[in-house]
Amino acid sequence: MFRLSLRTLRFRWQGFAATFIALLVCGVIMTAAGSMMETGLRAVMPAERLAAAPIVVTGSADYEQHNNPVASLSEQVPLDAGLVGTVADVPGVAKAVPDVWFPASALKDGKTVAEADHDSFGYGWSSAQLMPYRLSQGAEPKAAGEVVVDSDVAGSLGASVGDSIEVAVAGGTQTFQVSGVADASRTTDRHALFFSAADTERLTNDPGQVEAIGVFLEPGADPAKTEQAIADTVGKGVSVLSGDNRGEAERSNIDMTDLVLVPGLLGALAVMAGLLGVASTLSLSFQQRHREVALLRAVGGTPAQLRRMIIGETLVVAVLATLIAMVPGRDIGKLIFDRLVDIGIAPEGVVYYKGWLPVVAAGLVSVLTSVGAAAIASRRVVRTRAIEALGDDEGQQFRIGKVRLLFAVLCFVFSGACVFSAFNFVTGPFIATPATWASILFAVGLALLGPAITQGLTRVLGPVVRLVSGLPGMMATLNAQARAVRMAAVVTPVMLLTGIATANLYLIATEGSVSSVYTENLKSDVVLKGGPDGIAPDTLDKVRALSEVGAASEFVASSGFIEKPEDPWKNKDLAGWQLLGFNADSAADVGAVKATTEGSLKELTGNTVAIADTFAKEFSGGVGDTMTLRMGDGAVQELRIVAVFESKESFESLMLPVDLLARHTTIGLPTHIVVTPADGVSEEKAAAALTTLAGTLPGTEVVDRKEMTEAFNHHLGAQAMVSYMMIGTLFGYITISVLNSLWLSVSRRRREFALQRLTGATPAQVMRMMAIEGGITAVIGIGLGTLVAPATFVTFSIARAGSVVPAGSVWLYVGMAAFAFVLTMAATLLPTWRALKARPLEAAVLAA
Secondary structure, X not given: OHHHHHHHHHHOHHHHXXXXXXXXXXHHHHHHHHHHHHHHHHOXXXXXXXXXXXXXXXXXXXXXXXXXXXXXXXXXXXXXXXHHHHHHOOOOEEEEEEEOEEEEEEEEOOEEOOOOOXXXXXXXXXXXXXXXXXXXXXXXXXXXXXXXXXXXHHHHHOOOOOOEEEEEEOOEEEEEEEEEXXXXXXXXXXXXXXXXXXXXXXXXXXXXXXXXXXXXXXXXOOHHHHHHHHHHHHOOOEEEEEHHHHHHHHOOOOOOHHHHHHHHHHHHHHHHHHHHHHHHHHHHHHHOOHHHHHXXXXXXXXXXXXXXXXXXXXXXXXXXXXXXHHHHHHHHHHHHHHHHHHOOOOOOOOOOOOOHHHHHHHHHHHHHHHHHHHHHHHHHHHHOOHHHHHOOOOOOOOOOOHHHHHHHHHHHHHXXXXXXXXXXXXXXXXXXXHHHHHHHHHHHHHHHOHHHHHHHHHHHHHHHHHHHHHHHHHHHHHHHHHOHHHHHHHHHHHHHHHHXXXXXXXXXXXXXXXXXXXXXXXXXXXXXXXEOOEOOOOHHHHHHOOOOEEEEEEEEEEEEEEEEOOOOOHHHHHOOEEEEEEOOOOXXXXXXXXXXXXXXXXXXXXXXXXXXXXXXXXXXXXXXXXXXEEOOOOOEEEEEEEEEEOOOOOOOEEEEEHHHHHHOOOOOOOOEEEEEEOOOOOHHHHHHHHHHHHOOOOOOEEEOHHHHHHHOOOOHHHHHHHHHHHHHHHHHHHHHHHHHHHHHHHHOOHHHHHHHHHOOOOHHHHHHHHHHHHHHHHHHHHHHHHHHOHHHHHHHHXXXXXXXXXXXXXXXXXXXXXXXXXXXXXXXXXHHHHHOOOOHHHHHHHHO
16 A cells, blocks of 8 residues: 555645645754753753863752752852862862852943943952963952953953953942953853952852852862762752753853743644644545545445555655754754743753754654544545445535544533633743633634534525625535535634634733733832842932932842742742842832731831732731741741732732842842932932932943833743744644645636636636635634634633733734735635636546
């Protein structure tokens, strides 16, 4: 049968061209997703600044529950400085070098000299040997006020040994004398300034902590045994890294979860869309071979043999398409990966892998998808008896099989379960995941029942269309009813495009709009935003001294985990809760919360916390009780509850004293100052006064509350990226599927068009008939898609924003529906116009 499959392909290549294109796209996406997933799972980050140390010890960013890592901490996890001596005493260790770093930028004319794609940090001079950096001019910094700059910074400043430079550090500007210039031994994306021991201790967040420890080995020491000995010595909560994994110690907030989830979702969508798209295309192709299959049955072919022939044909096409897809797939994956890095979903420095394993896996999945689609599509064709098939070339009566009905019901049940989960088990932006799958599963269920639904709807629309459009409409509705199965092959992708794509667009719009809830209580739009090194402690006093300012509070945001009492929400699916820091004396005055229901924010000092009223209800606790938090840097804090404030459901947060929370962030300082204008002073006047002050504070700028939401919206980039990728994937698949299906279906009807013209119909009348058919197809697909979309955006909007109506203009839906309609009409009329170019008699003879 395989030989027969190859022979049939020679003469049926046009029918399989559509399948080849669909499988090619599926293979490209699967290969790209596989390469990105391997990249995320490997999480290889070669060391740059710490490359000279064969072993690096750093704080573990894993958040554990029941001794299993389940999430990542949001801040740099420091180490106790006393651990340096402990590591140095391990057998095989020649020396242990402490690595301390903090944000610091050289200034020229009041602006940082670091390029947009370069960060700038300050280090203790001992850290220079970890790359290594080597002095090309001058000497190391020994006295307070001395600094060594890297050659890039020296070139940008035009500075040499003995010159004085301004440095933005610890939230302010300080003057240092250049004692030397150092050259990096390798390319790095960081600018480096090296300070004396005295200045390093003064400028760092906590002098008793270090960010990492670089370990150098004694001659002849076994690296693997020494690494294990260090790990046994330091115990839990500390990571001992070697090889390419050392790069993890150079960056904080390393979380590879999204880099695994994004390609996983993309691959799952590709499989689903590929299965439906290829199945519909193959189904249409096989239906057009009804007579051929019937003749093979008549001469003794069994259903099993015919099924093997059809699957063999598809397998040849699938293997060829997959092999070709492997080449561009990995490069396209690299383009997507670079975009994920740009928007912060993937950390910089991660090595993108183009290994063979994900390529082979993607190929197998693509091939299995095509074989499964072929088995589904050929099922009805090969089971039809020969005499029935010979007389059933055009008219198609569809009956829902028990298996199809069962799977459709299961899809509807699981769709309902996703909606239930969104309302009851998931909080915050993570509601998007079950909400999205609710519409996908609902759409799959409708697709399984597509032929039956199409038959029913064409009967309903028939009288209306005939009444409006006359004879062409009557012919179109009769054709639509007779070809309901083939029409369903086009209705399904149109439904997917209209439903799922529209749902995701409104989901993005809704999440973008509700993010303002985090800052809606603020009493003004005047905010001073600090630079990468934060805001200096004395800046708040300078802001409050302005006559235009009525109240001002420092602000910082982080995330953490509730450990005691037990969190009923499981820490927002282990993403952590939002932690907000404000000054106790002015938090209420700047509008940190809408209102307190118990206690007072003025008590928010020391080891205290204010909680949302929903927390108080679930914990059955309130003012005077205690709770234990795991902070973003891994520290555990036991806090006394001093206030309970109103909060919208799914936007809950915990409020801490700003100085307490800032100490547990990577920067160590507040990032914003929130301002309320004085009585009778406009926001514009207050902003102008603050802008003048900002001119004396390099790196700071005056922004509004929209800019401040960046501190909360760490999840939006990943969510929007996933949604846009889903929409892009659907656009590609559906455009191909609709064009291929309609081109195949219309091209097959050349004989019908010829007979109509021989009996007196004009080309214009045939075109009008086909335009009405295309319109019916588009209306049914768009209508079903309109039923599918609310499963996502209404669910998400109610659960997330408390409104049935999602955010976003109605033109999002109109635009998507218009695109689907235009695509369907173009894919119908273009092949019809091409088919009508031939003479009727020639077309009738050639198509017979």
